[in-house]
Amino acid sequence: MTSILDWINVGEVSAERDKNLTHYFYDAGVSKEIIDNPKQYLLLGRKGAGKTAVFLHLTRKPKELFEEADIVVGLSLQSYNWQAHQLLIDSQKEGGFQHRDSWRFVLSIESIRAVVTHLQDRELKIPKNLSKAAQVLESLFSKPVPSWTDLLGEKLYNLASFELPGLDASTDGISATGGAISFEDLKEKRDLRTIMNRNISALTNWLELCLKEIPSNIRIFLVFDRLDEAWTTSFIEESKTIISGLLHASEHALAGC
Secondary structure (H helix, E strand, O other), X not given: OOOHHHOOOOOOOOHHHOOOHHHHOOOOOHHHHHHHOXXXXXXXXXXXXXXXXXXXXXXXXXXXXXXXXXXXXXXXXXXXXXXXXXXXXXXXXXXXXXXXXXXXXXXHHHHHHHHHHHHHHOOOOOOHHHHHHHHHHHHHXXXXXXXXXXXXXXXXXXXXXXXXXXXXXXXXXXXXXXXXXXXXXXXXXXXXXXXXXXXXXXXXXXXXXXXXXXXXXXXEEEEEEOOOOOOOHHHHHHHHXXXXXXXXXXXXXXXXX
């Protein structure tokens, strides 16, 4: 006797493994609500509720939701190094704000990277300050501008090895040449963390100013997934404050739009 399971294919267990998801994903309207309302940017749901399916749907940039000039960047934190991010804490702040500025840096880097690539691929003119921002990031880290998950680690920690010059003047010749800084170095030496955070703060403020030159017809959507994964048992409370910082950074970014 043939079982019904022999001829019915219900797809993969998880959305990210299902290559046919686009053929039968049904959007009940939640995606459009998020896209159309800047104040509604957080999608919550229990495990298995379909959050990753929505994430994949959005990152495919469906035409019924996005304009041609829109940029959609998917950032999955499935294997994210939360303890590495913890080193970016601003100990002078609290209530989630101690991680707001590190996430502002993340949003700025990903936005610069996305918009410059978008314009280059279409052979469109890149505004002067956006081009300069990309050049500085390439000089400090690598070329092309790395994604945040590639940057979080020694590439970023090297910002603790020197004092970044003023970015309102010439940015020619800027590079991270002070020597390699390891996770353990940064973890053990408060003065190195202070230098790094000061450099990140100055760089973030400057990048946010550069981002104001994004052409008015371009919208950038940074879509995060797996924010509640890769937490270790001994690091849950710290992970919660890091996530809180992302929410504060998102509010900051939207307030500047």
